[in-house]
Amino acid sequence: MGDLLQYNEKKRILLFEDSDIFADMLLEFLNDAGYVTDRAVNGFEGIKQVYTFLPHLIITDVEMPLFKGYQATRLLKSRRNTRDIPVIMFTTLSETRDRFWGSQAGADWYIEKSPDNFDELRYRIAGLLAESPEPDFNAIEQEGKRIDDNILIETVNNLLDHKLFQTTLIGMLTELSGKIRSLEEIIRGFFDLLIYVCEAEISLVMIKSTDNSLFVYTANRAGFTSAIADDFTAISIADFDTQFPDYTVITKDTIDFYPPGEKKKPIESYIVVPLVSAGESFATVHIANAVKDYFSPVIMENLNVFLTAAAPVLANALSILEMEKLQMKTRIAFSRYVPEDVMDEIIRKSQDLVSQSETRNLAVLFADIRNFTKISETSSAQDEVTFLNAYFSLMGHNVIDAGGHVDKFIGDAIMAIFGVPKPLPNAPASAISAAIRMICLLPQVDTSRITLPEGKFAIGIGINYGECVVGNIGFQDKMDYTVIGDTVNIASRLEGTTKLYHHPIIVSEYMYEAAKEMFIFRKADSVRVIGKDRIVELYAVYAAFAGEEAIFRPASEVNAGSDDSTLPLPPSLIINRELLDQYNKGLKLFYMREWETARQYFLDALKIDGNDYLSTLYLERTEAYILNPPPADIDITTNLTEK
Numbered sequence: 117m118g119d120l121l122q123y124n125e126k127k128r129i130l131l132f133e134d135s136d137i138f139a140d141m142l143l144e145f146l147n148d149a150g151y152v153t154d155r156a157v158n159g160f161e162g163i164k165q166v167y168t169f170l171p172h173l174i175i176t177d178v179e180m181p182l183f184k185g186y187q188a189t190r191l192l193k194s195r196r197n198t199r200d201i202p203v204i205m206f207t208t209l210s211e212t213r214d215r216f217w218g219s220q221a222g223a224d225w226y227i228e229k230s231p232d233n234f235d236e237l238r239y240r241i242a243g244l245l246a247e248s249p250e251p252d253f254n255a256i257e258q259e260g261k262r263i264d265d266n267i268l269i270e271t272v273n274n275l276l277d278h279k280l281f282q283t284t285l286i287g288m289l290t291e292l293s294g295k296i297r298s299l300e301e302i303i304r305g306f307f308d309l310l311i312y313v314c315e316a317e318i319s320l321v322m323i324k325s326t327d328n329s330l331f332v333y334t335a336n337r338a339g340f341t342s343a344i345a346d347d348f349t350a351i352s353i354a355d356f357d358t359q360f361p362d363y364t365v366i367t368k369d370t371i372d373f374y375p376p377g378e379k380k381k382p383i384e385s386y387i388v389v390p391l392v393s394a395g396e397s398f399a400t401v402h403i404a405n406a407v408k409d410y411f412s413p414v415i416m417e418n419l420n421v422f423l424t425a426a427a428p429v430l431a432n433a434l435s436i437l438e439m440e441k442l443q444m445k446t447r448i449a450f451s452r453y454v455p456e457d458v459m460d461e462i463i464r465k466s467q468d469l470v471s472q473s474e475t476r477n478l479a480v481l482f483a484d485i486r487n488f489t490k491i492s493e494t495s496s497a498q499d500e501v502t503f504l505n506a507y508f509s510l511m512g513h514n515v516i517d518a519g520g521h522v523d524k525f526i527g528d529a530i531m532a533i534f535g536v537p538k539p540l541p542n543a544p545a546s547a548i549s550a551a552i553r554m555i556c557l558l559p560q561v562d563t564s565r566i567t568l569p570e571g572k573f574a575i576g577i578g579i580n581y582g583e584c585v586v587g588n589i590g591f592q593d594k595m596d597y598t599v600i601g602d603t604v605n606i607a608s609r610l611e612g613t614t615k616l617y618h619h620p621i622i623v624s625e626y627m628y629e630a631a632k633e634m635f636i637f638r639k640a641d642s643v644r645v646i647g648k649d650r651i652v653e654l655y656a657v658y659a660a661f662a663g664e665e666a667i668f669r670p671a672s673e674v675n676a677g678s679d680d681s682t683l684p685l686p687p688s689l690i691i692n693r694e695l696l697d698q699y700n701k702g703l704k705l706f707y708m709r710e711w712e713t714a715r716q717y718f719l720d721a722l723k724i725d726g727n728d729y730l731s732t733l734y735l736e737r738t739e740a741y742i743l744n745p746p747p748a749d750i751d752i753t754t755n756l757t758e759k
Contacts, residue, residue: 126150126151126152127151127152127172127173127245128151128152128153128154128169128170128171128172128173129146129151129152129153129154129171129172129173129174129175129241130153130154130155130156130162130165130166130169130171130173130174130175131143131146131153131154131155131156131174131175131176132155132156132158132159132162132174132175132176132177132180132185132188133155133156133157133175133176133177133180134157134158134177134180134181135177138229138231139155141231142175142234143155145234145238149238151241154169154171157180157181158180158181158183159176159180159183159184159185159187159188160183160188162174162176162183162188163183163188163191163192164260164263166192166198166201166256166260167256167257167259167260167261167263168257168260170251170253170256170257171201172201172202172245172250172251173201173202173203173204173241173244173245173248174189174192174201174202174203174204175203175204175205175206175237176188176189176203176204176205176206176223177205177206177229178205178206178207185205185206186205186223189203189205189222189223190222193222194222195259197251197252197255197256197259198251198256199222200248200249200250200251200252201248201251202224202225202244202245202248203222203223203224204223204224204225204226204227204237204240204241204244205223205225205226205227206226206227206228206229207226207227207228207229224244224248225240225244227240292305292306292309292429297433297436298433299323299331299430299433299434299436299437300333300371302429302430302433303321303333303371303373303430304373306321306426306429306430307319307321307333307335307337307373309422309426310335310403310422311337313415313418313419313422314403314405314410314411314415314418314419315405315407315410316335316337316403316404316405317337317338317340317404317405317406318334318335318336318337318338318340318344318345318348318383318403318404318405319334319335319337319401319402319403319404320332320333320334320335320348320349320352320401320402321333321334321399321400321401321402321430322352322353322356322399322400322402323391323398323399323430323434324360324363324365324398324399325434325437325438326438327366327438327441328363328364328365328366328367329365329366329367329368329369330365330367330368330369331368331369331434332349332368332369332370332371333370333371333372333373334349334370334371334372334373334374335373335374336372336373336374336375336376336377337374338377338379338406339374339375339376339377339378339379340376340377340379340380340383341376341377341378341379341380342376344379344380344382344383345376347383348383348386348402348404351386351402352388352400352402355388355400355402356400359388359390359397359400360397379406381406382406383404383405383406384405384406384407384408384409384410385404385405385406385407385408385409385410385411386402386403386404386405387402387403387404387411387416387419388400388401388402389401389403389419389420389423391423391426391427391430391431392424392427393427393428393430393431394431398431398434399427399430401423403419474585474586474587475583475584475585475586476535476536476583476584476586477535477543477581477582477583477584478533478534478535478536478543478581478582478584478586478599478603479533479534479535479543479544479546479547479579479580479581479627480531480532480533480534480547480579480580480581480584480599480603480604480607481515481520481530481531481532481533481534481547481550481551481577481578481579481607482529482530482531482577482578482579482607482608482610482611483511483529483530483532483551483554483575483576483577483611484528484529484530484575484576484577484611484612485507485528485529485573485574485575486569486572486573486574486575486576486615487568487569488527488528490569491503491566491567491568491569494566494567495565495566495567499565499566500566502565503561503562503563503565503566504528506561506562507561508525508530510557510560510561511530511554511557512530514550514553514554514557515530515532515550517550517553518534518546518547518549518550518553519534519538519540519543519546520532520533520534520546520547520550521533521534521536521537523598523599524598529611531608532547532550533584533586533599534546534547534550536586536599542630542631542634543581543630544579544581544623544626544627544630544631545630545631545634545635547579547581547627548579548621548623548627548631548634548635548657551577551579551621551657552621552635552657552659552689553683554575554577555575555577555620555621555686555688555689556683556684556685556686556689557683558573558574558575558686561573574620575620576611576612576614576615576620576621576622577611577614577620577621577622578607578608578609578610578611578612578613578614578621578622578623579607579610579621579622579623579624579627580603580604580606580607580610580623580624580626580627581603581624581626581627581630582601582602582603582606582624582626583601583603584599584600584601584603584604585599585600585601586598586599606624606645606652607624609645609756610622610623610624610654613640613641613643613654613756616756617640617641617654617656617729617730617733618729618730619640619656619657619688619729619730620688620689621656621657621689622640622654622655622656622657623637623654623655623657624652624653624654624655625652625653625654625655627655628653628655635657635658635659636657636658636659636660636661636691636696637655637656637657637658638655638656638658638691638696638699638700638730639653639654639655639656639700639703640654640655640656640730641653641654641754642654642707642753642754643753643754643755643756644753644754644755644756645756651753656730657689658689658690658691659685659689659690660685660689660690661690661691661692661693661696662690662691662692662693664693692724692725694724695721695724695725695728695731698717698718698720698721698724698731699717699718699721699728699730699731699734701717702714702715702716702717702718702720702721702731702734702738703734705717706734706737706738707752709741709745709746709748709752711738711741711742711745712742714734714738715735715738715739715742718731718732718734718735718738719735722735
């Protein structure tokens with residue numbers, strides 16, 4: 117071999133492959149690529165050839181006679197001199213299984229066994245050869261002189277017995293995970309498998325939950341007396357408290373799978389092992405035995421492999437249990453936001469009926485927190501969630517009080533609908549009443565734990581009214597009681613215009629027509645929303661005239677709560693009557709294209725309130741048209757360029 121090293125500096129590749137046809141194709145391909153190659157017909161011969169051919173890289177099939185590819189790989193990767201030789205493993209149709217065994221063995225890369233993949237194989241070979249350190253071929257060659265067939269077989273068998281035991285346990289855990297919907301059944305199976313790993317005469321698992329519940333499971337298989345079992349439990353609890361000193365237990369569920377017995381022999385060996393999932397400890401396993409110094413290094417190695425594999429199974433079962441508990445709590449909590457008849461109808465009806473929908477005229481409201489991205493950037497996730505929960509709770513109750521239905525929360529946004537599932541005498545008026553109250557309620561939201569941009573907490577609300585398709589929309593495993601249609605899309609876009617017109621509540625002309633006798637409206641613009649040809653007139657909503665009303669009283673006749681429910685009105689919802697009159701006159705002249713006269717009215721409006729944004733907006737537009745009058749056939753409708 118020393119002569120070969122001096123004679124040929126090309127990289128050497130050793131192939132473990134029992135198929136003559138496939139081996140001939142691959143060897144020819146590798147030789148054409150400039151590599152020196154050799155072949156072994158099974159894993160046992162391949163291991164021996166490693167010590168004589170001294171390969172820079174090994175390619176092995178999984179299924180071969182005598183020693184399989186992953187068995188040979190396991191041996192080579194377990195030895196100091198050969199572990200740096202890269203190993204590429206062929207996979208077959210059972211790719212998941214092959215990859216499992218390959219990963220257990222320590223293979224460096226996997227590829228499907230097909231001539232179509234030879235080019236990719238060549239690319240991967242080059243990469244592995246470039247990245248891997250040069251094996252110590254002299255040490256490998258010297259080690260090969262000390263290894264005969266008997267030693268090799270014995271070494272492989274000893275290694276495989278140990279590793280095969282561990283991988284068998286992992287396979288049994290995989291089967292156990294089929295019961296993952298029951299934490300109790302998972303724990304019962306866990307205790308059964310633990311017996312294969314060690315003589316767990318008495319064992320205990322303590323699992324902490326996100327809601328500060330503690331699950332305690334014990335298996336007194338040896339039948340220790342109550343006194344001994346109680347002492348073992350007390351020690352286990354003390355160790356759990358040491359592992360999780362900051363965990364506060366609110367509720368505790370205990371299940372004993374085996375009753376106490378008559379065994380009085382004292383416990384001589386005890387261990388505690390934390391279970392880790394996603395990098396975080398969530399449970400402890402406590403195991404004891406009456407044999408002194410029972411937990412040897414070999415037992416502990418097997419135990420650690422088993423517990424490492426078992427941890428995610430237990431964690432997933434816990435997550436499902438927590439999710440089910442959360443769903444139950446959510447239904448109770450959400451019943452305050454979703455009318456009971458909606459939930460009961462969905463639960464009661466058959467799948468066919470649930471999937472049906474109908475068309476109704478509804479008011480759709482979208483509310484969005486201003487600058488929420490900046491709030492998120494400067495606030496912790498927990499503080500952000502706490503703030504949102506308080507905000508959603510206050511606003512959600514308000515929607516329900518106004519006769520509406522909270523359809524969904526979209527990030528920091530709220531979508532609410534008025535007119536389903538129960539019809540309302542005037543859904544647009546109910547929606548506007550809810551919107552005004554939402555603005556009035558903002559000072560009551562606790563913002564102490566978040567950082568507000570410029571110290572301001574504001575929301576924008578857009579409302580539209582029209583025909584919608586309403587029903588349970590989705591598929592068999594996931595349904596939402598919701599509404600869809602053009603009315604919904606426009607409502608969402610109206611919410612965005614609140615930033616454009618510097619006003620918290622913007623509604624469509626359809627809302628205006630339905631509720632113009634009940635609130636104060638101010639036309640903000642005529643727009644063509646992106647993706648739509650139809651022009652929509654937009655209106656800003658106010659609750660009172662300056663000096664005439666200081667509080668907001670929801671009107672009971674529009675299902676907006678009790679008459680005695682009053683809130684102070686913010687300045688944004690109060691308008692000067694004379695200013696509105698001057699503005700409306702100016703706006704009418706603006707659309708008549710009487711630019712000079714319209715300009716004067718907007719100037720008069722700004723004399724009343726110099727900070728009035730809409731008057732300023734139209735003054736700027738008017739002055740621009742005075743300088744550059746648009747042709748008579750040019751549409752002066754505003755085209756919204758953002759959704």
